[in-house]
Amino acid sequence: MHRFTLSFYLLAATAWAQVTFEDLRQSPNQNWLTYAGGYSGQGLSPLTQITPENAQNLTPKWTFNVPKAKGLRARPIVADGVMYYTNTNAIYALDARSGRVIWRYVDTQAKKEAVNRGAAIFGNSVYFVTSDCFLVSLDRRTGGLAWRKQYGNIKDGVFCSSAPVAVNGKIIVGTAGGDEGMRGYLTAMDAATGKELWRTYTIPARGEPGSETWGNYIEYGGGATWLSGTYDAATNTLFWTTGNPWPDFYGGDRKGDNLYSCSLLALDAETGKMKWYFQFTPGDWHDWDAQSWPILADVQYEGKPRKVIFHANRNGFLYLLDRETGKYLKSSKLIDNLDWASGIDAKGRPIPIPGKDPTPEGNRVCPGVRGATNWMSQSWNPATGLLSVVVLEQCDIFTSSSKTPEPGKNFAGGGAGPAPKDAGQFYLRAINPLTGERKWQYPMTGKAEMWAGVTGTVTGVLFAGDDDGHVIAVDAKSGKHLWHYQTGDNIYASPVTFMVDGKQYVSIANATSVFTFGLFEPVKSVPVPPMKIK
Amino acid sequence: MRYRIFSTVQLHKIFLLSCSATLLWAQHAKDDEAAKHPFMGNPDRIEAGRKTYLGGCAGCHGPEGGGGRGPSLIERGAWHPMTDDNLYGTIQKGVGIMPAANLPTDRGWELVAFVRSLTAPAVEMKAPGDATAGEKLFWSTNGCSGCHRIGGKGGFAGPDLSNIGRTSTLPKLRRSIVDPDFERTPGFERADLTLRDGSKLSGLVKDRTNYRLQLQLKDGTLRSVPVETIETVELTKPSIMPADYKTKLTRDDITNLVSYLRQQGAN
Numbered sequence: 001m002h003r004f005t006l007s008f009y010l011l012a013a014t015a016w017a018q019v020t021f022e023d024l025r026q027s028p029n030q031n032w033l034t035y036a037g038g039y040s041g042q043g044l045s046p047l048t049q050i051t052p053e054n055a056q057n058l059t060p061k062w063t064f065n066v067p068k069a070k071g072l073r074a075r076p077i078v079a080d081g082v083m084y085y086t087n088t089n090a091i092y093a094l095d096a097r098s099g100r101v102i103w104r105y106v107d108t109q110a111k112k113e114a115v116n117r118g119a120a121i122f123g124n125s126v127y128f129v130t131s132d133c134f135l136v137s138l139d140r141r142t143g144g145l146a147w148r149k150q151y152g153n154i155k156d157g158v159f160c161s162s163a164p165v166a167v168n169g170k171i172i173v174g175t176a177g178g179d180e181g182m183r184g185y186l187t188a189m190d191a192a193t194g195k196e197l198w199r200t201y202t203i204p205a206r207g208e209p210g211s212e213t214w215g216n217y218i219e220y221g222g223g224a225t226w227l228s229g230t231y232d233a234a235t236n237t238l239f240w241t242t243g244n245p246w247p248d249f250y251g252g253d254r255k256g257d258n259l260y261s262c263s264l265l266a267l268d269a270e271t272g273k274m275k276w277y278f279q280f281t282p283g284d285w286h287d288w289d290a291q292s293w294p295i296l297a298d299v300q301y302e303g304k305p306r307k308v309i310f311h312a313n314r315n316g317f318l319y320l321l322d323r324e325t326g327k328y329l330k331s332s333k334l335i336d337n338l339d340w341a342s343g344i345d346a347k348g349r350p351i352p353i354p355g356k357d358p359t360p361e362g363n364r365v366c367p368g369v370r371g372a373t374n375w376m377s378q379s380w381n382p383a384t385g386l387l388s389v390v391v392l393e394q395c396d397i398f399t400s401s402s403k404t405p406e407p408g409k410n411f412a413g414g415g416a417g418p419a420p421k422d423a424g425q426f427y428l429r430a431i432n433p434l435t436g437e438r439k440w441q442y443p444m445t446g447k448a449e450m451w452a453g454v455t456g457t458v459t460g461v462l463f464a465g466d467d468d469g470h471v472i473a474v475d476a477k478s479g480k481h482l483w484h485y486q487t488g489d490n491i492y493a494s495p496v497t498f499m500v501d502g503k504q505y506v507s508i509a510n511a512t513s514v515f516t517f518g519l520f521e522p523v524k525s526v527p528v529p530p531m532k533i534k
Numbered sequence: 535m536r537y538r539i540f541s542t543v544q545l546h547k548i549f550l551l552s553c554s555a556t557l558l559w560a561q562h563a564k565d566d567e568a569a570k571h572p573f574m575g576n577p578d579r580i581e582a583g584r585k586t587y588l589g590g591c592a593g594c595h596g597p598e599g600g601g602g603r604g605p606s607l608i609e610r611g612a613w614h615p616m617t618d619d620n621l622y623g624t625i626q627k628g629v630g631i632m633p634a635a636n637l638p639t640d641r642g643w644e645l646v647a648f649v650r651s652l653t654a655p656a657v658e659m660k661a662p663g664d665a666t667a668g669e670k671l672f673w674s675t676n677g678c679s680g681c682h683r684i685g686g687k688g689g690f691a692g693p694d695l696s697n698i699g700r701t702s703t704l705p706k707l708r709r710s711i712v713d714p715d716f717e718r719t720p721g722f723e724r725a726d727l728t729l730r731d732g733s734k735l736s737g738l739v740k741d742r743t744n745y746r747l748q749l750q751l752k753d754g755t756l757r758s759v760p761v762e763t764i765e766t767v768e769l770t771k772p773s774i775m776p777a778d779y780k781t782k783l784t785r786d787d788i789t790n791l792v793s794y795l796r797q798q799g800a801n
Contacts (some may be wrong), residue, residue, distance in 0.1 A: 058748075080756075081756070081758060082756060095741065095746070095748050095756075097746070097747050097758055098743070098745070098748075098758070100741045100743065100746070100748060101741065102719070102740045103740070105697075108655075108701075109700070125686070139683065139686050139696070140682060141690070141750070141754040141755075141756065142690065142694040142754070143694065143698040144683050144685075144694030144696035144697070145684065145685075145694075145696040145799060146685055146686045146696065147685070147801060148801055149801075155779065269679060289712070365657075391566045430744055468676075524762065526744065526745050526761050526762050527761070527762060528744060528761070529761060529764040529766055529767050530765075530767070530768075531767045531769060532768045532769065533764070533768075533769045533770075533771050534768065534769065534770045534771065534772075
């Protein structure tokens with residue numbers, strides 16, 4: 001008897017050891033410890049229970065209706081059988097086996113409401129940001145508030161939505177608000193105390209290097225950092241993408257490249273200092289944030305091993321960059337409907353096609369404002385050499401306004417949207433990022449409204465959402481449909497997969513609820529145990 | 535005429551309803567934007583209001599606002615939709631069996647300020663007592679921290695109090711110390727399980743359904759237990775917090791503790 005109890009306590013203690021930096025480096029495994037699954041952002045789980053052969057046996061296991069949810073963006077993290085899921089100014093700890101709430105924390109002090117993309121975990125703490133830019137640290141066992149520290153002020157035009165990234169004792173957080181005039185930045189805060197350790201602005205101050213690439217409005221230049229980044233532990237480098245320059249659709253007053261908007265920044269995680277940058281869309285007029293995943297991979301390129309980054313950009317191109325220097329290596333077209341640039345030159349700069357800027361009358365340009373892809377997750381599988389990415393084939397009418405910009409007044413310098421009867425179409429595409437070859441595609445029906453991402457496993461299954469509100473499983477080698485389930489609403493989030501008690505699960509949120517699936521098991525009759533109530 | 539949907543009377547009613555809806559909407563908008571009366575949150579006025587309350591209202595609403603013949607004033611949901619103006623009017627003019635107070639204007643508003651303070655987050659209210667002494671008591675040997683946590687330290691047997699100043703009120707804080715069963719925080723029933731394999735397991739029930747129990751063990755570890763693995767369950771329903779702090783602690787001790795706890799979540 002004692003042996004059982006003692007052994008249970010030992011097992012429990014092991015299972016609930018603190019989440020270490022090394023644990024984060026090993027994720028994803030049975031856990032899914034970061035927004036991207038792991039530091040590399042590859043979106044590939046090593047779990048093997050669900051395969052292309054048995055995926056047809058997936059069944060819903062539980063649903064959690066997230067209170068007050070309207071358009072959930074968050075991707076869960078899962079540690080030791082507990083799922084942490086965020087919504088606007090709130091976080092829930094759920095039993096990952098049953099979806100039942102263990103604890104909840106609702107931040108009653110927040111002075112703004114915006115979407116939230118997820119949480120981070122480190123030690124015995126779980127972290128998320130409030131819409132008004134406080135980083136909140138909670139005891140992951142009880143939901144007790146350890147601290148909440150402000151790192152941005154909504155009066156400056158910023159708000160916050162990104163999932164923090166925990167890196168070796170630091171919590172890295174980004175900022176949003178680039179469509180209304182603000183100056184984007186990344187902040188590192190001490191994981192234990194919340195003390196700010198460094199702050200790196202994505203738009204230079206007037207007089208600093210790079211400021212010569214701006215005209216007016218550099219103080220409100222944008223360059224938001226609203227998506228999480230990836231991280232290379234070997235070089236202690238953070239890779240974080242930046243948003244559009246402001247005003248979004250009229251660049252007449254900010255002629256130049258507008259550094260470091262629409263860029264990928266490589267930052268020293270210790271100091272926040274920039275190691276290198278690569279700008280995808282210089283002097284952008286189309287709101288083509290670079291907010292899509294910088295995926296870190298080690299590949300054979302031109303016969304030699306090379307550390308690279310894959311980046312599928314909103315501007316319609318898929319890039320291959322050297323991870324150590326940021327040097328441009330190659331690009332290919334993500335989408336067929338791409339008419340603003342004829343290609344990318346040898347240095348990685350787009351070759352623009354004249355006459356594609358927004359105009360007061362409206363100008364049809366491809367891709368549309370939402371881009372060829374966006375924040376949705378991607379999956380890289382080294383075994384197949386394929387990058388799976390959800391793309392949108394859509395063109396929009398872009399209009400511009402040269403009205404004097406007013407920061408914080410919902411002014412973007414114009415607007416964009418599809419013409420009537422010109423809605424786009426989503427595809428899940430598998431592309432060789434080294435050659436640009438498109439191996440297969442999975443076309444989706446729907447209204448071109450979703451934002452669902454994709455997650456893969458080493459067994460060759462891809463989990464994704466489609467444009468009709470289905471969760472789907474697809475064969476990673478062929479793109480063949482394996483399974484689907486209708487969730488009843490649009491999906492704007494990305495899936496995760498994890499294992500608890502020897503069972504593999506897949507979770508994804510639609511607009512209002514978190515759905516979790518696993519392989520079919522007959523339900524056994526559950527006896528009600530004798531219960532004495534004292 | 536064939537397609538006429540509403541009669542003249544119906545249209546008249548709809549018109550009146552629309553006017554009422556507009557007025558209600560306007561009032562709601564006004565409520566949202568209205569400046570608070572200067573007495574709201576003012577500790578001196580609240581204290582003056584408390585004295586008025588004890589003299590005239592406590593007989594029906596309870597000495598601490600917990601209710602009696604009259605409704606509880608410490609449950610926010612019961613009267614939260616009322617504006618300060620509505621509350622003032624109700625006090626002065628009475629409603630139902632509640633008589634009109636007919637107080638001088640300032641005394642009426644002091645009473646409103648006191649009633650409002652009963653449901654305000656504790657951290658927003660001033661409280662008497664020595665918070666430092668309360669902190670010392672909380673963290674002393676055999677003190678509250680054996681069961682409760684603040685800032686990641688302490689025990690797991692009771693609710694984490696790190697944010698209690700935001701989520702509770704002064705009256706509730708005080709009452710939960712002297713009468714722990716008056717309002718139970720979910721997730722703190724104690725369960726003693728005998729499992730089918732013969733082993734024993736004890737913990738606090740964070741969640742319980744017909745199919746699974748989520749336990750939190752003494753060290754904070756969570757353990758999700760399928761019901762089919764359980765032989766028997768013994769549940770201790772009342773709060774496991776001792777009920778004798780009213781006599782164990784002095785009045786000053788309790789005041790000091792409340793003063794310390796109200797600060798939690800103040801950052």
